[in-house]
Amino acid sequence: MSDARKYFNLPSPFAMKRGGTLHGARVAYETWGSLNATRGNAMLILTGLSPSAHAASNTEDPSHGWWEGMLGPGKAIDTTRWFVICMNSLGSDKGSTCPASIDPATGEPYRLNFPDLSLEDVANAAHALVKSLGIDQLGCLLGCSMGGMSALGYMVLHPDSVRTHISVDTAPQAQPFAIAIRSLQREAIRLDPNWNGGHYDHERYPDIGMSIARKLGVITYRSAMEWNGRFARIRLDAEQREEQPFGFEFQVESYLEGHARRFVHSFDPNSYLYLSRASDWFDMAEYGNGNMMEGLKRIRVEQALVIGVSTDILFPLEQQEQIAEGLQAAGANVEFVALNSPQGHDAFLVDIENYSRAIGGFLSRL
C-alpha cells in the first residue's frame, strides 16, 4: 500500500505539559497543495480522536481519506489555493509517537510508561511541525471534534500563530456527560482482563473492552433522529442473527457490531486511553484563572468560523456557542453556523454538503 505520510522529528527532549519528556519522538503528517511565496496559504487540520493524517487522497496515496469530500482541488478546502497539512495527533498510533511506540530508554514499547498526554502536547507538537515547514503564521487552523480542542490549545499557547480559525463540532472544555461517556469507554477497556494493565499483545488482546468502547462511541457520535430514519425497527434476516442467547436481532445492533469489528484491532488500546483522557482534561478555563470565557478571550485571531450541530449529544451546540462568543469577545470577526444535520456529532464527516457550504463559503470570503 502506498503511503503519503511524512514524519517530523520533534525537538528532543520534548517536554510534556503535565511532566515527563519524550526523546526522539515524531509526528506523522500529510500535505496537499503548495505553499505560496508569502507562505500565507498554509492550513493545518487537527483531527478527532481516531483519524490518521490521511484526510484525503493525494498523489502518493490515492486511497480515500477520512474527509475526502471536503478536501481537494475545487472542493470546500481547495487544495489549488491552500497548502493543507494534516497531522496525526501525538499519542495516536497512526505514525506518531504513542504508547505503542518503542521507548528508546528501554527498547520496549512505552505502554503505560508513556508520560501523561494532554491536548496541549498535541498542539505543541503541531506548532513545532508548522515552524519546521517555515511557516510563522497559519493562514487557517481547522480543528474537528477533539482536534478542535487541540486547536484552541494551539492558539492560546502560541499567540499570533494563526490568522483565521475554523472550529468544527468541538468544545472549550469537557462537560460531565462527555466525561462520563469517555470514562465508561476507558473502564470497559481497563476492566477487560486481557488489557492486563496495558501489557496485551495480539494473542491476548482486549477485544471485548475495545468493542464495547467503540460501540458506545458510535452511539454517542450519531443521533437518535438519524437512526429512526435509517434503522427504525428493522430486523436482521434469520441467517444474519447471532445464534446465541440474547444475540443480535435488529439492524442497528449489527451496524454497531460492524463498526466495532473494524475498529478493535486498528487502534492501539493504550493510545486510545491516553487520548480519551486528554480530552477529559482539556479545559480553556485553565487559561482564564478558572473562567472558561476568560480563557477563550485570550485567543487572538482575525476571523473565525464556528460550526456545530443541534443533534450532537457529545459536544452540544451550546459549547460551540461559547467558543463563538469567546472569540468574538476577544475581537475576532466570528461567523457562527448551527446546522440541523440529523447525524449528530459525526455530521461533519457525513453531511459534506452543508459543512462544505459553511467552510467553503467562509474560506472564499477571506
Place this chain on the structure above:
Amino acid sequence: MSDARKYFNLPSPFAMKRGGTLHGARVAYETWGSLNATRGNAMLILTGLSPSAHAASNTEDPSHGWWEGMLGPGKAIDTTRWFVICMNSLGSDKGSTCPASIDPATGEPYRLNFPDLSLEDVANAAHALVKSLGIDQLGCLLGCSMGGMSALGYMVLHPDSVRTHISVDTAPQAQPFAIAIRSLQREAIRLDPNWNGGHYDHERYPDIGMSIARKLGVITYRSAMEWNGRFARIRLDAEQREEQPFGFEFQVESYLEGHARRFVHSFDPNSYLYLSRASDWFDMAEYGNGNMMEGLKRIRVEQALVIGVSTDILFPLEQQEQIAEGLQAAGANVEFVALNSPQGHDAFLVDIENYSRAIGGFLSRL
C-alpha cells in the same frame, strides 16, 4: 426487615406470548388504601425495569419506597382516595417469578430456560392479579418508563379493563437508539466471562458486565444539562481518587461508580437481560397491522394524561406525543404535559414537584 409484599399465584400453566408456559408462577405486589364499595377507585402502577413493588412506605413496611414523594395520604396519588396496587413485573427478581426462580420441572433455577419474556406477559400477569382482587375495571392504570409500555399492552389486550390512564416517560415502541443502548448493556453482561451463559453464582458473578450496564443506564437515564449544574468539572479529593492507571478523577465518575455498586448485586443479571430484551421487543405496531398509530387507536380509555420530559434521550418527547395523539384519535380525552425538568428520563423519580402537579391535577379533575 418488615415486608409488605403480598403474592398472587398466576393461573397455572401461565402461557407466555412468544411460546412456553410457566407453572406455579407468582407475582409480588403491595397495596395502599382501601377498595371502595363500587370497586371503582383501584389504581394499578406498573414499574420501570428495576423497581420493586414497594413504591411507598406503608404500615407493613415503613421504609421509603421508590416513589415515596408521589404516593400516600394527601399526596398527588392520594391513598385516602385511591386503592393503589403496585406490582413487581413478572420476570423481575423482587418477589415475582423470574429467571432466578426455581423451575418446578427441574428443581433448579430457570436461568436461560426461562421462556421468552414480553411486556405483554407482564401485562397479562397484572391483569390476572387485578381480576383476583375482584376488580373488573381499574379506575386508573399508571405506567412509568418500561411500565408505561406494559400499560399500553395491558389496555390493548384487555379492552374495557381501564377507565383512565396515566402514561409517564414512556414509548409506544422501542426506537433504535434505545435498542442500541440496551443491546450494549446486555452485551457487556453477556461478554463478561463470569456470566458464563447464565450460570453464575455469588462467587463467580458478572460484576464487571453488570457495572458497565448500570453505568450506561444511569448515563442515559439522566441528562447532560443536569450534570453541568451538578458536577461541572469538579475533581475528586486526592484520597477519593482511584489509585490505578486511568482511575477516577472527576466527581461524575465517582457518582456513576456509586450507582453501579448499589445495583450490581441487587438485581439478578439474567432477569435484567430478559426484561431489557422485552423492552426492545415491545411495539404497538403489532396491534395495528404494522402501524403503531393504528395500534394505539385500538386502546379505549375515557381520559388519559401523557407526560414526558424534553431532556429524555432514552424515551424522547416525540414518543409521548405519539401516545397522546394515538389515544386522542381513539376517542380519549387526553392531557399532554411536556416538562422541561433537567433530570432526563429519571425526572419522574426526582422532579416530584412538577410530576405531582401534573398527576395530582389530572386525578383531582376526574
